[in-house]
Amino acid sequence: MITIRRPADDLLAIARQHADPADWPTGVHFDPVDRWYTRVATAPGHEVWLLSWWPGQGTDLHDHGGCAGAFLVVAGELTEETVDRGRLRPTRLAAGTGRRFGPRHVHQVTNVGSVPAVSVHVYRPALRRMTRYHLEDGRLRAAEVAEAGTAW
Ligand SMILES: [Fe+2]
Numbered sequence: 635m636i637t638i639r640r641p642a643d644d645l646l647a648i649a650r651q652h653a654d655p656a657d658w659p660t661g662v663h664f665d666p667v668d669r670w671y672t673r674v675a676t677a678p679g680h681e682v683w684l685l686s687w688w689p690g691q692g693t694d695l696h697d698h699g700g701c702a703g704a705f706l707v708v709a710g711e712l713t714e715e716t717v718d719r720g721r722l723r724p725t726r727l728a729a730g731t732g733r734r735f736g737p738r739h740v741h742q743v744t745n746v747g748s749v750p751a752v753s754v755h756v757y758r759p760a761l762r763r764m765t766r767y768h769l770e771d772g773r774l775r776a777a778e779v780a781e782a783g784t785a786w
Pocket of ligand 1: 696697698741
C-alpha cells in the first residue's frame, strides 16, 4: 500500500522544518545530570520540542499519551529501542535521520554514543501525558504516568 502524506500531516517533515539552530529561540544546553529540553514551537494541533542528550542519557520505555509524533536527530546519534516479540530491538539513528510514530508507539531513546546528541521532536496533539513502562517477562508493565505541567 502506498501512503501519501501531505506536508502538514508529515510530522517528520515538520521536525525537519525546525532543524536549523538559527531558528531556535535558545541555544542548546547540555546537562550531564538531567536531560535538557525546551519547547521551540507551538502550532494548531502540534508542538515542537528540542532535546539534548549527554552521552549515556536516555529515557525509560514510554508512550506519548495517544499522541502521534516524529523525531529527528540533529547532531550526534541516538538509539531507539522498541519492543518486538517481548524483547527490546534497537535502531540506530544518525544525525539527519529520524522516524515517525503512531499514537500507540512505545519506545525508549538513549544516546549510547560518546558525543552529545540533539534532536527535534514533534507531537500531535501537544504532549499532555506519558506513561512509563517496565519490560517484565516480555510484557510491558505500566510503572508511572507523567503529566504535562508537573513532569515537564
Ligand atoms: Fe518518546
